Amino acid sequence: MDLREFIDIVGKDNVLTDKVDVIPYTKDASFFTGKIPYAVLLPQNVNQVSSIMRICQRDDIQVTVRGGGSSLTGSSILAEEGVILSMARFDRILETAIEDRYVVAEAGVKLDYLNSHLSKYGHFYPPDPASSIAATVGGSISTNAGGLRAAMYGATKEWVLGLEVVLPDGTIIQTGGKVLKRSIGYDLTALMVGSEGTLGVITKAILKIAPLPESYGRIMVYYKSIEEAGRAISSLKKRGITPLIAEFMDRISMDSITHTKGIKFPEDAQYLLLIDISSTHESLDKKLNEAAEILKSTDILGMRITKDPEEMAVMYQARKGLYSSQLSEREKPGEYVIIGDIVVPASRLPKTLSEIKGSIENYGLKVALFGHIGDGNIHANIFADVNNSEQMKRVNDFMMELGRIALRNEGSVSSEHGIGIEKIELLKEEYRYKNSLKNLDIMREIKKIFDPKNILNRGKMF
Amino acid sequence: MNLLNELMQETEKCINCGFCESVCPTLPFMGYRATYGARGRVFISRESLRELNSTGVISLNIGDSIFSCLECYACYYVCPAGVNPGKVSQMMRTIINRENKNRKNVADMIVRAIIRRKNPLGIRERMSSWAADIDFDRKSDTLLYTGGMYQLMAYSSFLSRIEGKLDVKTVERLASILKDKPELLGLIAIPERRMKERMEKILRDIVFLLKRSGIDFNYLDKEEPYSGAFLYELGYMDEFINYGKYLRDLFLSRGIKRIITLDPHTHEALKILYPKYVENFNFQVYHYLELINLQLRKGNERFVYHQPCHFTMHEDFDVPLGFITKMGVTILPDRNGKSNFCCGGPAELLYPKLANSISNERFKQLKEKGGDRIITACPICFANLSKDSTVFDISEVIREYLNK
Ligand SMILES: Cc1cc2nc3c(=O)[nH]c(=O)nc-3n(C[C@H](O)[C@H](O)[C@H](O)COP(=O)(O)OP(=O)(O)OC[C@H]3O[C@@H](n4cnc5c(N)ncnc54)[C@H](O)[C@@H]3O)c2cc1C
Ligand code: SF4
Ligand code: SF4
DSSP states (O other): OOOHHHHHHHOGGGEEOSHHHHGGGGOOSSSOOOOOOSEEEOOOSHHHHHHHHHHHHHHTOEEEEESSOOOSSSTTSOSSSEEEEEOTTOOOEEEEETTTTEEEEETTOBHHHHHHHHHTTTEEOOOOOTTTTTOBHHHHHHTTOOOTTHHHHOOGGGGEEEEEEEOTTSOEEEEEOSSSOOOOSSOHHHHHTTOTTSSOEEEEEEEEOEEOOSEEEEEEEEESOHHHHHHHHHHHHHTTOOOSEEEEEEHHHHHHHHHHHOOOOOTTOOEEEEEEEEEOTTTHHHHHHHHHHHHHTSOEEEEEEEOOHHHHHHHHHHHHTHHHHHHTTOSSTTOEEEEEEEEOOGGGHHHHHHHHHHHHHHHTOOEEEEEOGGGTEEEEEEEEOTTOHHHHHHHHHHHHHHHHHHHHTTOBSOSSSOOTTTTHHHHHHHHHHTTOHHHHHHHHHHHHHHOTTOOBSTTSOO | OOHHHHHHHHHHTOOOOOHHHHHOTHHHHTTTOGGGSHHHHHHHHHHHHHHHHHHSOOOSOOHHHHHTOOOOOHHHHHOTTOOOHHHHHHHHHHHHHHHOTTOOHHHHHHHHHHHHHSSTTSOGGGTTGGGTTOOOOTTOSEEEEOTTHHHHHHHHHHHHHHHHHSOHHHHHHHHHHHTTOHHHHHHHOOOOHHHHHHHHHHHHHHHHHHHHTTOOOBOOGGGOOOOOHHHHHTTOHHHHHHHHHHHHHHHHHTTOOEEEEOSHHHHHIIIIIHHHHSTTOOOEEEEHHHHOOOOBOOOOOEEEEEOOGGGTSSSOOOHHHHHHHHHSEEEOOSSOGGGOOOOSGGGTTTOHHHHHHHHHHHHHHHHHTOOSEEEESOHHHHHHHOOSTTEEEHHHHHHHTBOO
């Protein structure tokens, strides 16, 4: 491939071709391995991206955009031969408008960095995937990332006001803007959210921000039965209480935290619910008590309420680092923890959870259950040796079954990690189940309008 | 477990999440090329080890990626899988040094000077001029051991400035000539006068504080060898172990039982590393701040503390922080302790431009905290961060704050 034009655009140092420089881009956080890129391009401004895309479209060169490369579904590696467009050098926060409640950031800004900047102004950007240290503004928008706080604040899509996007032919467009609402036809900003780098390259985003909650407290409740834990959330919701955070984890997860962080849990507890309630200083106690009373009406084994910031921080970090704790439970290095990610309406949680439990037994796998239960999001983390084909077949079958359980319970096969390579079949399954395969046709047509030569992230999603 | 197996186990644990990459100081300053970040280092190490295991060779050019790691461990503290990319880099250097292909001449040059002349720049005899008029207790079984670290900074900052003006290839070519003639190295090792004076003052301040605390000690003057820390950091493990034996025998021959160290690198080598790798390396090792027991004034000055990475790595050595808090108001930078940001110093001799960019960034972070002075407790950090007159070594400030 002739790289001279790329070198003219971004400079020699920003066109990587040596094997040692390009092979790290064959992996993201999924268990897939991508094709070795012809080159990795590191542009720094929108005009450079535009010139690059124009050449790629002209010469039919496959492009996969890469943000933090923390995707769990193989969406940020090359499924077919081509180049990687790294957004790493788009690392600036351009504008912070507290009064108008927005921030403008380049696509490569990491979410934790953004929030550490906003905290100086008493504000924050709520989407907080557990990978927020590595996930970028562009990557999290492209996967519509969720997180712990989605229970109250919703997923990324609620927080994107506008975008700067480079289309495959090099055109630069601005979608949305700096106002909180508008009504101007099709919502192209929304269309870009969750598009997994298949429609355009996001270079800049205008994001809504919120004041940090004044105060909050935590209730930890233990259960013997999974249905009862599910029932607790639907009871809270029924009574109009929306927790700031509502997480759950099973015994395998609790044990992994005990092993890695030394935090102990009651021995008979099979499930833990971790619920944060936010409020003004004055009414926090009242709100916490209200929630506690509702939870007590379910069949609980024990409960702890705390407002101690240190105690809450320890447990928050333990929950955010739960995946890490589970990694340390792997029987051998090289074994993966493959993350199942489904969502159902809160009222369906008890039934869904018990169906998943049954299915785990059928497939004979070691699976840890936990998730952002506040918005009905369940993660089923499967311990698997990717080199063991028999076991991987069972893992794949279980993943399909997990998706079907979600669908039977009026949910979805992917809650927040996207489709990538991993869930192509599951996406079809969802629309087949809903008698809406036409949706996929519409998506393909939209893709054609944006990307007629199909150069962006080919082999993903459909 | 042998080195290869240990490394394979460590790198196979990695799940490629990129958490480490987000905190790795070398990544942004090497143009965000993944190979120069923590995740990339683990990845190319794993690939190289697999290749080495199956074919007996490493074909990738991994040298610059692995040698540009600062071994600051910021990556390790955030890794969800418990991988330590900094340690991986250190161990990979040993593989590289054994393999021969990706070796760095500058590293070889420093290592040979240490082995043959007991000093990274081959100038051991120049390390003791600061102590000319100090009375040491020649019979004491306690040794004040500088390892030449503070003194060397005057020379290394000069060298890195020259290197910074040359391209990496020229420096490597020069080093390939000099590595066989460590005695010539001394000819181009010219100290920066102001840095030399400052470092010598710091050493005298430390001696003053120890003596004021009633502690007697000996000093090896012109015979004082370097600690060998570089050998470990650059991955020359066989050489490191042999050097440790040499130090052990030297100390024993002088009847030394207790050793007082002054800087984090020497302290770590003597207190943690040699006892682990060298038989019968059993001295009582203290950092000088652990021994100082003096009344200090409390003031209103606001001190921004840059904690040296090597004070966090093996144990949380927070004695300096205790002193700072006693003297004034402590301000910690956003990245500190287990979310540290290195001063860039470890890259100074091999990658001076990288070191300079990182130290500029760190200096900016420290300045942004708006304190009156910046304090550190390591000669490498000090030399790399002293970009204006507000940067101090902790010993200087303690001396100022002594109750008269
Ligand atoms: C330990 C761990 C925990 C996680 N926890 C969560 C969680 O709690 N919630 C959650 O939602 N996800 C989670 N994830 C998944 C993942 O981190 C998120 O989806 C994240 O938002 C991806 O961001 P990224 O910058 O790493 O994107 P990448 O992985 O780089 O890319 C993801 C997709 O976005 C596209 N893309 C990236 N940048 C751009 C751009 N500028 N323009 C156009 N397309 C772009 C890519 O092509 C790719 O298709 C987790 C991952 C890990 C490893
Ligand atoms: S943080 Fe750990 S697991 Fe993640 S990429 Fe780095 S070394 Fe690998
Ligand atoms: S030790 Fe420091 S420089 Fe080396 S990989 Fe880790 S964070 Fe980067």
